[in-house]
Amino acid sequence: MIYRCVNCGGNVVYEPQVKKMKCLSCGGNECQEEQPSQTPDICVNCGAQIPFKKFDSAGRCPACGTYIIRDHMVANQYKPDLIIPFKISKREAENRLKDEFGKKLFLPGSFLSEKTLEGMRGVYVPFWMYDYNTNINYSAIGTKVRTWTSGNRRYTETSYFNVYRQIHVNYDGIPVDASIEMDDAVMDLMEPYDYGQILSHDNKFISGFDSETYNMSLGELEPRAIRKVDRSNREWIAQHTSGYTTLTKENMNADNRNVGNRFALLPVWVYEYRYKGENYKFYVNGETGKCVGKAPRSMGKAVGFTALLFGSLMLGLDGLALVLGVL
C-alpha cells in the first residue's frame, strides 16, 4: 500500500521533525488515504517491479521513488505490536555522523559528502520484547574486616555473616533484535532506546522508510533474552551485597518466568560507505542519535564502539520489589 495525498496525489510519508505525515509533493500534512496494493511487489504508483527481499515490509520503489508498504508483511502474524517512530531526521543523522566521525578523524574527501550521503537509509529493525517475572535467591558467606591500632598493637577483626538475598524483579520488554541481516553486536551497541516512548504500531510511521519483519522466531531468540536477564540479575545481587569485604560460597539461582512478548520495530539510520574496495557501515540510532561504526581501516583506529552496558536493561525494569533477607 501507499499513503497518497488527497490534495495532489503525491506520496505521503512520516516526517520525524514535525511528528506528522507530510506529502512529498505539496508539503501538505492534512489529508492522506491508504491505497492498497493490487499485486504484491508491484509499485502502486508506477507499476514497476520492486526488488523486495524476503522479509522486507516496506521500502522505496527504485523507479519512481514512492515509499511502498508490503500489505501482507504488516498483517496477521507479521503485524507489529509496538514501534518507536523515527525522531532523528535524515539531516540530523548526517550531522551526527559528521560530528562523530568526520571531525575526529582525517577521512577521505568522499566520506560523508552530499552525494554519498544520499544513500543513507532509514530502517525499522524488528525486535522481540520479552517480559519476565524473576525471583532471585542468593546466599553466601560474607566478611567485613575492621583494623585499628591501640597503643603499640594493631588489631584486625573479621566478622562473618550468612548473607541471604531474595529479590523479585519484573522485567518489562527485554529487547532482542530479530533480524538476521542486522549484526547483533551493532544492535546491542545502538541501545539504549527510550522504551518509555514506544507506541502502538501504526503503518503510517513506516511510510518513508525501509522496514523488515521478524525473520527469527520468539523461541529461537529467547536464549539471548535470558542471557540479558541473567546478566541483569547478577547486577542486582552485586548492588545489594556491596558492603562486604569478601563473599565466598556464593550460590545463586533465578527462575525467569516469561509472562509476555511483543513484536516491535525500532528505528536505525544506516549509512554504507565504500572505500578502496571495502564496505563500511555506520549506524545512527533513529531515536537518540547515538552513532556506531568503524572508520575506514586505512585511517587507523576504530572509533565509536562503546562498551556494552546494562543501561537498556535498567530502563526496561518496572515495579522492582526488594525483599532483603536477614544479615
Ligand SMILES: [Zn+2]
Ligand atoms: Zn500533496
Ligand SMILES: [Zn+2]
Ligand atoms: Zn514506482
